[in-house]
Amino acid sequence: MASASAGAMTAANGAMASDGAKVYQTNCSSCHQATGEGVPSTFPPLAGNPTVVGDATKVIHIVKYGLTGKVVVKGVTYDGQMPAWGTQLSDADVAAAVTYIRSAWGNKAGAVTTAEVKAVAQ
Numbered sequence: 001m002a003s004a005s006a007g008a009m010t011a012a013n014g015a016m017a018s019d020g021a022k023v024y025q026t027n028c029s030s031c032h033q034a035t036g037e038g039v040p041s042t043f044p045p046l047a048g049n050p051t052v053v054g055d056a057t058k059v060i061h062i063v064k065y066g067l068t069g070k071v072v073v074k075g076v077t078y079d080g081q082m083p084a085w086g087t088q089l090s091d092a093d094v095a096a097a098v099t100y101i102r103s104a105w106g107n108k109a110g111a112v113t114t115a116e117v118k119a120v121a122q
């Protein structure tokens with residue numbers, strides 16, 4: 001898929017918004033903000049977040065099935081609730097959104113495919 005890497009390359013400046021950027025703006029930016037900076041102590045930042053650019057399977061799992069409990073990001077503790085998106089978004093949308101957050105705002109991690117999202121079980 002040539003378009004996946006092109007999307008990742010253009011995601012950073014927002015030009016030629018990929019599907020992932022659109023999925024993110026629609027479903028994620030209300031909490032994590034369009035800048036990926038989040039809201040301190042309430043919604044963790046995704047920009048410069050080691051978890052987001054770390055193990056892809058873990059990121060997919062969080063987005064698909066949600067997250068509760070304490071996480072510490074950049075020295076700030078979050079103890080909130082991340083909704084599960086697997087019931088609302090298609091595997092392709094989750095793949096696009098995860099690819100976007102791993103490549104936007106200076107983040108530099110690889111794209112994930114729809115097949116990878118499908119394979120991550122609860």
Ligand code: HEC
Nearest residue numbers: 027028031051067068069071073078079080081082085097
């Ligand atoms: C209603 C607010 C809300 C929305 C909308 C939301 N999130 Fe979250 N997200 C959270 C909260 C709160 C946490 C931290 C959960 C915790 O404290 O356990 C979180 C955590 C995360 C994490 C893990 C961060 C870490 O360091 O462990 C990722 C990745 C993530 N969200 C991605 C997304 C994506 C992608 C979307 C859109 C599909 C999205 N979020 C939509 C509230 C939200």
